[in-house]
Amino acid sequence: MTRQLDGRAIIVTGASQGLGRAIARTFVVEGASVMICARNERALEEVRRELAALASGDQAVLARTADVSRREEVESLAAAAIAAFRQVHVLVNNAGVYGPLGPIESVGWEEWERALAINLFGSVLPCRALVPHFKANRYGKIIQLSGGGATSPLPNISAYAASKAAVVRFAETLAEELREHGVDVNSIAPGVLDTRLLDDVIAAGPERVGAEFHKRMIEQKTQGGTPLEKASELAMFLASPASDGITGKLLSAVWDPWRDLPRHREDLKRTDVYTLRRIVPKDRGMDWG
8 A cells, every 4th residue: 555655764853752752753653754753862762663563674764862942953854864865855843932921021031032033943953953954955845833823822931932934934935936946835733732741831820821721721631632643643644745835924833724726726816814914904894004
């Protein structure tokens, strides 16, 4: 049976746990070779062994520790993947943190900066390292992991919200830079996942993240959150040939009909649907402004 990612080589950052691990697993099951990275060497090796057990003889499952906010480590990761695979087809920028939780005037500034470095620079740097390779091969896929912070305010979680909005606008911008080179760049909004990040928000308490938001997160935890498989399946679609030519979009794994998008390629090319845009009064039926 033909698998959807047969013959593809993919880098997945932040793959030692949570969504990154689930995405890498889906990729291997669908036939891809993967290079996974994270900062925790022991956890990363455990995932590598788990994935290797699922791989067939023509697949490679490699792991390399890297801090995606450090340029030298990212460039080394990219070089190692290219040397091992000869051609890398897909980059998944999944590594991310919530950062400090609380009002902007009271959170630690170093923590706030660190969250921006991981979430934003940690997606820009891998792109910088791999774009020349993608251009040379006239093909590539870049998948950015966004979140609710990109599309709505998140009081008391400002580093996460600001960085994720920046990640999406960077992806839209990069998509235009690379459109003529056969490289697609898209972002995924995975939904509220039952991962370490959700646990961090709940542990912070209502005083730091707001009573209403904290209550909503507890409800999500109780209900099990959005299944990791939803975002993994969307990532698999965006990594596959089925999505060729779809670029510059922010797609919700939960709400958008992404499986049908190949039938709407021309609409996607000529409109700004599934993008971040400014709303003016007439968009809301008002006759001023």
